[in-house]
Amino acid sequence: MTIQRFLEWLAASPVANAMNGPEWAFPVVESLHFIGFAFLIGTIAIVDLRLLGLTLRRQPSRQLQADLAPWTLAGVAIMLTTGPMMFSADAVRYYVNPSFRIKMMCLATALVYNFTVDQCVGSGAHDRVRVKLCLSFRSASGFRKPT
Amino acid sequence: MSTAIREGALLYPIIGGIHLLAIALFGGMVLASDVRMLGWGLRNESVTDLIEQFRGWKWLGGLVVAITGLLLAWCEPIKLYHSPSFWVKMILFALVGVHAVFFRRSVYRNTEAIDRAPGMPPVAKLAAALSLLLWVGIVLSGRLIAFDS
Numbered sequence: 229m230t231i232q233r234f235l236e237w238l239a240a241s242p243v244a245n246a247m248n249g250p251e252w253a254f255p256v257v258e259s260l261h262f263i264g265f266a267f268l269i270g271t272i273a274i275v276d277l278r279l280l281g282l283t284l285r286r287q288p289s290r291q292l293q294a295d296l297a298p299w300t301l302a303g304v305a306i307m308l309t310t311g312p313m314m315f316s317a318d319a320v321r322y323y324v325n326p327s328f329r330i331k332m333m334c335l336a337t338a339l340v341y342n343f344t345v346d347q348c349v350g351s352g353a354h355d356r357v358r359v360k361l362c363l364s365f366r367s368a369s370g371f372r373k374p375t
Numbered sequence: 376m377s378t379a380i381r382e383g384a385l386l387y388p389i390i391g392g393i394h395l396l397a398i399a400l401f402g403g404m405v406l407a408s409d410v411r412m413l414g415w416g417l418r419n420e421s422v423t424d425l426i427e428q429f430r431g432w433k434w435l436g437g438l439v440v441a442i443t444g445l446l447l448a449w450c451e452p453i454k455l456y457h458s459p460s461f462w463v464k465m466i467l468f469a470l471v472g473v474h475a476v477f478f479r480r481s482v483y484r485n486t487e488a489i490d491r492a493p494g495m496p497p498v499a500k501l502a503a504a505l506s507l508l509l510w511v512g513i514v515l516s517g518r519l520i521a522f523d524s
Contacts (some may be wrong), residue, residue: 251522255521256515265395266403269403270399273403283428284425
């Protein structure tokens with residue numbers, strides 16, 4: 229299946245139809261995406277601030293990371309569900325958008341980084357920079373549901 | 376300045392991006408504190424540590440969210456004035472303030488007693504549950520502004 233056919237299939241899928249159906253569908257899914265965002269990036273930020281020695285210094289960082297891990301994972305799950313749902317609402321336009329592509333590359337990098345390097349080493353300072361990069365591009369794609 | 380933010384190709388997304396990053400910082404810490412007080416996790420961390428250590432960061436994050444949010448609202452004052460969701464969001468913000476004042480003595484400045492208590496006091500659970508509801512409501516009403524117009 230080529231990318232073009234995949235995008236067309238996605239745009240005609242029941243999820244895409246639901247997303248483009250009632251006007252409140254997109255904002256509601258977007259809200260869930262934001263809440264997942266707070267879980268994911270927020271908990272990573274707490275661990276990174278800890279690794280930088282800027283908060284919760286009485287807790288060992290490893291333990292803090294372990295305790296926050298279920299919430300970080302919940303954030304990932306919410307975002308990776310709601311994200312593709314929003315993508316399906318206007319798949320072709322997102323696919324050709326340069327900022328969207330940069331966002332996806334940064335996201336992949338940030339996820340791989342967070343769940344590999346950052347899990348093993350004691351210094352996750354770089355992670356913050358990468359997540360920030362990813363996010364600024366996210367906003368640069370400035371996408372809204374087409375009206 | 377309103378036109379500069381609205382019509383500049385990059386300004387709006389950049390301010391929006393900073394707004395989101397500050398939400399992640401602020402929201403993540405609110406979530407962590409609420410999760411702890413609801414007894415859903417983070418049991419190795421004391422309520423006192425979470426509340427006291429996050430206080431400065433929450434203020435910083437909240438301040439950045441408020442300033443960037445104001446700048447974003449400045450772009451479309453008329454649209455927002457006519458949007459019911461925007462007013463719901465503002466009312467919920469006011470309620471966040473009421474929440475903070477209301478639970479200040481019993482919860483947020485009383486964490487050492489909460490940590491000493493055998494179980495999580497109901498008032499702390501209530502404060503956390505209301506906090507979660509308020510923030511979910513704020514996100515939802517914010518996103519529904521687009522639905523109003």
